[in-house]
Amino acid sequence: MGKVEESRESHEEPRLGEGPANPRQLAFKILCRVHRQGAYLNLLLRYGMPPGNMDPRDRALVSDICYGVERYRNTLDFTISKLSSRPLSRIHRDLLEFLRIGVYQLAFTDIPAYAAIHETVEAAKGHLHRGNLGFLNALLRRAAEHPTAAALPGVDNLREYLEITLSYPRWLVDYVLELYSPVDALELFRAQNRKAGLTLRCNTYRTDTQSLLSRLKEAGGRGRPSQVFGDALEEVELPFEVLVELIGEGLCLVQDLASMAVCRVVDPGPGMRVIDACAAPGGKTAYLAQLGGPGCRVVAVDLSTSRLKALEKTVSLLALENVEIIPGDARRLRDFAGEADAVLVDAPCSGLGTLSRNPDLKWRRTPEDLPRMGDLQLELLLGAAGAVRPGGVLVYSVCTYSEEETVKVVEEFLGRRPDFSPEDIAPFLPPTWREDSHRGSVQLLPHRHGTEGMYIARLRRSP
Numbered sequence: 001m002g003k004v005e006e007s008r009e010s011h012e013e014p015r016l017g018e019g020p021a022n023p024r025q026l027a028f029k030i031l032c033r034v035h036r037q038g039a040y041l042n043l044l045l046r047y048g049m050p051p052g053n054m055d056p057r058d059r060a061l062v063s064d065i066c067y068g069v070e071r072y073r074n075t076l077d078f079t080i081s082k083l084s085s086r087p088l089s090r091i092h093r094d095l096l097e098f099l100r101i102g103v104y105q106l107a108f109t110d111i112p113a114y115a116a117i118h119e120t121v122e123a124a125k126g127h128l129h130r131g132n133l134g135f136l137n138a139l140l141r142r143a144a145e146h147p148t149a150a151a152l153p154g155v156d157n158l159r160e161y162l163e164i165t166l167s168y169p170r171w172l173v174d175y176v177l178e179l180y181s182p183v184d185a186l187e188l189f190r191a192q193n194r195k196a197g198l199t200l201r202c203n204t205y206r207t208d209t210q211s212l213l214s215r216l217k218e219a220g221g222r223g224r225p226s227q228v229f230g231d232a233l234e235e236v237e238l239p240f241e242v243l244v245e246l247i248g249e250g251l252c253l254v255q256d257l258a259s260m261a262v263c264r265v266v267d268p269g270p271g272m273r274v275i276d277a278c279a280a281p282g283g284k285t286a287y288l289a290q291l292g293g294p295g296c297r298v299v300a301v302d303l304s305t306s307r308l309k310a311l312e313k314t315v316s317l318l319a320l321e322n323v324e325i326i327p328g329d330a331r332r333l334r335d336f337a338g339e340a341d342a343v344l345v346d347a348p349c350s351g352l353g354t355l356s357r358n359p360d361l362k363w364r365r366t367p368e369d370l371p372r373m374g375d376l377q378l379e380l381l382l383g384a385a386g387a388v389r390p391g392g393v394l395v396y397s398v399c400t401y402s403e404e405e406t407v408k409v410v411e412e413f414l415g416r417r418p419d420f421s422p423e424d425i426a427p428f429l430p431p432t433w434r435e436d437s438h439r440g441s442v443q444l445l446p447h448r449h450g451t452e453g454m455y456i457a458r459l460r461r462s463p
Contacts, residue, residue, distance in 0.1 A: 003278060003346050003347065003348055003349065003398075003399060021050070021054075021058075022122075022123050023058040023059075023061040023062045023065070024061075024065065024101055024119055024120055024122075024123035025123045025127075026049075026050070026062050027061075027062050027065040027066050027069075027101055028094075028097050028098060028101060028123065028124075028127065030044050030045065030048065030062070030066050031066060031069060031070075031097050031100075031101070032094075032097060033048075034066075034070070034360055035093075035097070036093075038364070040358075040360065041066055041067070041070060041358065041359070041360040042357065042358055044066075045062070045063055045066060049062075056239055056240060056241070059240060064109065065101055065104060065105070067195070067359060068104045068108055068109070069100045069101060069104050070359040070360045070363070071167065071193055071359040072104065072107075072108065072167045072193075073100070073167055073363065074163060074164050074167035074168070074169075075107075075152065075164060075165060075166075075167045076099075076100045076103050076104055076107075076167075077100070078150065078152065078164045079103055079107065079143065079150040079152075080096070080099050080100070080103060080139065081150075082149060082150035083139050083142050083143055083146075083149060083150055084139060086135075092128075092132060094124075094127050094128060094132075095124075095128055095132045095135065095136060098120060098123070098124045098127070098128065098136055099136060099139060099140070101120055101123075102116060102117065102120040102121075102136065102139075102140040102143075103140070103143055105120065106140065106143050106144050106147075107143075107147075113144040116140070116144075117137065117140045117141060117144060120136070120140065121133060121136055121137050121140070124136055152164060152165040153165050155186070158177075158182055158185075158186070159173055159174070159177070161186075162176075162177075162185065162186070162189055166189045166190065166193055167193070168189055168362060169362055169363065169365075171366070171367050172352075172362060172365070173185075173189075175367065175402070176188065176189070179401070179402075179403065184447070187447035188401075188445060188446065188447050188453075190447065191356070191445075191446035191447035192355040192356045192446055192453075193356070194356055194446075195356070196356040196357040197234065197235050197236070198223075198235075198236040198237070198238075198243075198254065199226070199232055199233065199234050199236065199254070199255060199256055199257060200212065200223065200232065200233045200236050200246075200252040200253070200254060200255070201229075201231060201232050201252060201253050201254075201255040201260060201283075201287065202231045202232065202233065202251070202252050203250055203251055203252055203253070203286075203290065203318050203319075204231055204290060205290065205318065205319055205320070206249075206250055206251055206318075206319065207251045207252075209225050209230065209231060209232070209233055210225075212233060212246070212251055212252055213225065213233060215246065215251070216233070216236065216238050216242075219238060219239065219242040220238070220239065220242075221236065221237055221238025221239065221242060222235075222236070222237050222238070223235055223236035223237070223238075226257065228257050228430045228432075229257060229260055229261075229264075229430070232255075232257065232260060233252075234257075247317070248317065249317075250317040250318045250319055253283055253286060253314070253318070254283075255283050255287065256451055256452045256454075257449075257450070257451045258353075258399070258444045258449070258451035258452045258453075258454035259283060259284060259287075259399075259452070259454070260287060261429065261430075261433075261444065261451070261454070261456065262284060262344070262346060262395065262397040262454065262456055263284050263287040263288050263291055263344075264291065264428050264429075265395050265397075265425060265428045265429070265456050265458050266288060266342050266344050266393070266395045267291075267342070267393070267428055268288050268289075268291050268292030268296045268298070268342065269291075269292055269293070269296060270292070270293055270295035270296055271295055271296070272292060272296045272297070272341040272342060273296075273297050273299070273339060273340050273341050274288055274292060274296060274297070274298045274299070274340065274341060274342045274343070274344070275298075275299045275301060275333070275336060275340045275342070275343045275344070275384070275387055276288060276298060276299070276300045276301065276344045276346070277301050277330035277333065277343055277344060277345045277346075277380065277384040277387070278301075278302060278330050278345060278346050278347055278348065278380065279300035279301055279302045279308075279311060279325075279346075280300075280302040280304055280307030280308055280310060280311045281307055281310045281311055281314065282300065282310060282311035282314040282315065283314070284344065284346055285298060285300040285311060285314075285315070285323060286314055286315060286318050286320060286323075288344070289315075289318075289320045289322050289323050290318070290320070292322065293322075294321065294322055295322075296322055297322055297324065298322055298323045298324070299323075299324045299326060299336070299340075300315075300323055300324065300325045300326065301326050301327075301328040301329075301330060301333065302327065302328070303327070303328065303329050303330075305327050308325055308327060311325060312325055329383070330345060330380045330383055330384045331379050331380055331382075331383030331384075332383055333383060333384055333386060333387040334386070336386075336387040337386050337387060338386070338387070338388070338389050338390065339387060339389060340387045340388055340389060340392060341389060341392050341393070342388070342392060342393040342394075342395065343384050343385070343387050343388050343392070343393070343394050343395070344395045344397070345377075345380050345381050345384045345394070345395070345396050345397070346397045346398075347376070347377040347380050347381070347396070347397070347398050348373070348376065348377075349373055349377065349398035349399055349400045349405050350365055350369050350370060350373050350400045350402060350405060351365075351399055351400060352365070352399075352400040352401055352402055352453060353398075353399040353400045353401055353444075353445075353446075353452045353453020353454055353455075354399050354452050354453070356446060356452070357452070370402045370404040370405060371404045373404070373405050374402075374404040374405050374408060374409050377396075377398065377405055377409045378409050378412055378413060381394075381396055381409065381410075381413050382413060382416060382417070385413075385417055385420065385461075388420075388461045389461070390461055390462065390463050391460070391461060391462070391463040392460075392461050393423070393458060393459070393460055393461070394420060394458075394459045394460075394461065395456065395457065395458050395459070396409070396410060396413075396455075396456070396457045396459070397454060397455065397456045397457075398454070398455050399452055399453060399454050400453060400455065401443060401445060401453045401455065405455070406441075406443065406455040406457075407441070407455075410422075410441065410457050410459075413459075414459075419461055419462045420459045420460065420461050420462070421440075421459065421460055421462070422439045422440025422441065422457065422458070422459060422460075423440050423458045423459060423460040424437075424440060424458075425437045425440050425441060425442055425456065425457070425458045428458070429442060433449060436448070436449075440457055440458050440459060441455065441456060441457035441458070442455075442456050443455050444456070
């Protein structure tokens with residue numbers, strides 16, 4: 001998966017305490033952390049669940065509600081505002097969270113209306129006073145009895161449709177409509193509203209895709225071999241505890257096809273020295289080591305020592321012996337000056353290409369983030385370039401589609417480093433993606449390629 005810029009808090013494992021066991025109460029607590037403390041939703045759901053066994057159905061419900069509320073926040077708030085006697089600005093924030101939780105279940109799930117209303121009101125007891133409980137119950141009943149009372153904008157009014165019905169910030173709607181055609185913008189946002197499918201990359205040092213698929217089926221899961229890469233399984237569904245078990249045995253990692261494509265563009269091989277300059281948490285490092293084989297040395301560099309610990313664990317689980325892990329700043333790779341056959345700069349970015357997995361990102365990003373991130377990415381690229389030997393390769397990737405973080409960064413880099421030039425990227429891509437490559441780069445998009453949004457550029461240093 002892509003590398004999203006994270007806050008300092010996100011490097012730690014956030015905990016929500018010993019309870020509550022009620023999934024809607026837990027969803028409420030998680031959403032409060034996201035909205036009020038800036039916590040990252042995916043990390044709260046991964047690390048923040050109460051310790052001990054949790055019914056898989058309850059775990060799935062918590063995840064569905066939290067992701068759904070973030071995915072459709074504008075839609076939910078629009079609906080609530082149309083059904084409410086109070087403006088949103090006068091609704092207490094705890095009440096608003098429960099209203100969103102309830103309306104989401106009514107509008108976007110198969111949960112029977114009576115159950116969604118009753119369970120949401122019960123979960124709110126202890127958090128809301130009697131008057132607000134009555135307001136919550138009344139509005140949810142109104143939403144269930146009159147589902148068309150808050151008619152959403154239609155596609156004929158495209159900007160409002162994208163902002164309210166598909167639920168994206170207005171600045172992002174305007175930005176994408178400047179970047180792409182109306183049809184592409186519509187399909188992109190629709191694709192990013194779909195629940196992200198699970199892709200597993202097989203650790204071919206320990207198993208193969210057919211054996212891994214058999215393990216899935218034995219555990220009551222399912223999946224299919226990827227048509228894009230032979231060492232991946234797509235559309236995987238399996239119990240959470242089974243996924244943890246398979247990863248713990250070092251048989252696979254969760255990795256999007258776009259992230260796998262980045263490593264294939266690097267094209268590591270026997271006898272090569274490859275540097276992953278922004279390596280943590282380690283999915284790409286591990287795949288580079290696997291693709292390159294035992295004779296390829298992969299050096300993983302990252303500034304965050306806490307994230308490097310996660311990388312060390314990944315490398316150990318996968319039994320990779322050709323990885324060297326070094327704390328360091330990609331902007332200052334002086335110890336490797338001119339030594340690497342290939343350097344990968346998978347830079348921190350806005351993460352706009354990952355909104356299907358990280359819907360909360362669209363509410364925390366601003367237009368000012370894009371040029372700010374572009375400046376950092378250029379700095380990283382310029383710093384890492386010095387480690388590339390004459391005749392070597394520099395690969396740049398970001399999990400976004402903003403011009404400020406993609407083509408403009410590469411153009412500025414090439415202007416400052418005329419000893420680098422774009423190299424045809426098509427031979428390293430799956431056949432069905434090759435026609436979308438241009439001047440040594442490719443922009444992968446969810447609605448066109450079935451992946452995260454990912455920009456990849458391959459640059460060659462002159463001999």
